[in-house]
Amino acid sequence: MRKGILRLTSMIAVILVLVGVFCTGTLANVADDLRAQQVINITQNYGNVILGSSDSSSEIREIQTNKGEEKILGNTLPNYVILNWVATEDSIIFDITNLGIDSVDLVYGTIDTGNMKKSFQFSNVGIGKNKYTVSGVPLLTCEEKIKITWYAKDGGETFGSATSTGSRQIPQSLLNLWGPGSFGSRAECLNYHFKTHGKEVAASNICEYVRKADEFRKRVIELKLTPQKLVDGKTPNVYRFRYNGYYLDAVCVNLVPTGDLISFGK
Structure with a gap:
C-alpha cells in the first residue's frame, strides 16, 4: 500500500513538472509574439505621427443663389465650410466642417508642398465634422511650406474658394x-x-x-x-x-x- 502511494506521488510530481514546462514554454511564446507585434506596430505607426499643420482655419462662406429646385430664404442657400489639416510624413489629413444647412456636393483643390503637387476631391461633404486623408504626399525635404488651394461646389455651382497655408518638418x-x-x-x-x-x-x-x-x-x-x-x-x-x-x-x-x-x- 505504501509503495503504491509513493508511486502515485512520483507520477503526480512528474506530471506537475511537465505541466510547468509546457506553461513556461507557452508563456515564453506568448511573450515573443507580443514583442513581435510591438515591433510591427511601431513600424506601422510611423506614418501616423503628426509633423505639421495648417497655420489657421480656412473658410468659404457664401450665399449660393442657384441650387436647382431649392428655394430657401428667398431662393438663396447659405453655405459655410471650414477647412483645417495636419500632415504626416506621407499624407495630408483634412478636417472639414460643414456649418451649412445641407451637404456640399464637392470640396476639391490642390496640395502644393513646394516639392510636388497633388489634386484631391471629396464628395457629399455632410453637415458637421468630416475627416479625409490624402495619401501619397511624401515629405521630400527636411521642411516644407505647404499651400492648399481649395474650392466648394454645390448644385453644379462652385460657390467659393480659399487658400490654406502651413508647414511640416522632419522630427x-x-x-x-x-x-x-x-x-x-x-x-x-x-x-x-x-x-x-x-x-x-x-x-x-x-x-x-x-x-x-x-x-x-x-x-x-x-x-x-x-x-x-x-x-x-x-x-x-x-x-x-x-x-x-x-x-x-x-x-x-x-x-x-x-x-x-x-x-x-x-
Missing part, C-alpha cells in the same frame, strides 16, 4: 542623427543625400531614408564590419562601410560608426 530626433558633412547644416546635407540616393534605397520620404540608414548602421555594428576606407571631407573620422550592395558613410569612434550619419546609398 528633430531623426534630423539629429544626420551630420552636416560639407554642407554646413544637418538639413542641407540630409536634403542632398536623400535627393541623390533616396530612390535607390527605396525610401519613399526623407524620414524613412534616415530610419533605413540608421538600421543599416545598427547592422554594421552588430556584424562588427570593418570600414572600407576613410572618407575625406570637412567632417573628421568619417568612414565608409559596405554590406549587401549598400554603403554607409558615418562618423566613427575606434572604427565603429556610432557618430553622425553622413550618406547612405548603393
Whole structure:
C-alpha cells in the first residue's frame, strides 16, 4: 500500500513538472509574439505621427443663389465650410466642417508642398465634422511650406474658394542623427543625400531614408564590419562601410560608426 502511494506521488510530481514546462514554454511564446507585434506596430505607426499643420482655419462662406429646385430664404442657400489639416510624413489629413444647412456636393483643390503637387476631391461633404486623408504626399525635404488651394461646389455651382497655408518638418530626433558633412547644416546635407540616393534605397520620404540608414548602421555594428576606407571631407573620422550592395558613410569612434550619419546609398 505504501509503495503504491509513493508511486502515485512520483507520477503526480512528474506530471506537475511537465505541466510547468509546457506553461513556461507557452508563456515564453506568448511573450515573443507580443514583442513581435510591438515591433510591427511601431513600424506601422510611423506614418501616423503628426509633423505639421495648417497655420489657421480656412473658410468659404457664401450665399449660393442657384441650387436647382431649392428655394430657401428667398431662393438663396447659405453655405459655410471650414477647412483645417495636419500632415504626416506621407499624407495630408483634412478636417472639414460643414456649418451649412445641407451637404456640399464637392470640396476639391490642390496640395502644393513646394516639392510636388497633388489634386484631391471629396464628395457629399455632410453637415458637421468630416475627416479625409490624402495619401501619397511624401515629405521630400527636411521642411516644407505647404499651400492648399481649395474650392466648394454645390448644385453644379462652385460657390467659393480659399487658400490654406502651413508647414511640416522632419522630427528633430531623426534630423539629429544626420551630420552636416560639407554642407554646413544637418538639413542641407540630409536634403542632398536623400535627393541623390533616396530612390535607390527605396525610401519613399526623407524620414524613412534616415530610419533605413540608421538600421543599416545598427547592422554594421552588430556584424562588427570593418570600414572600407576613410572618407575625406570637412567632417573628421568619417568612414565608409559596405554590406549587401549598400554603403554607409558615418562618423566613427575606434572604427565603429556610432557618430553622425553622413550618406547612405548603393
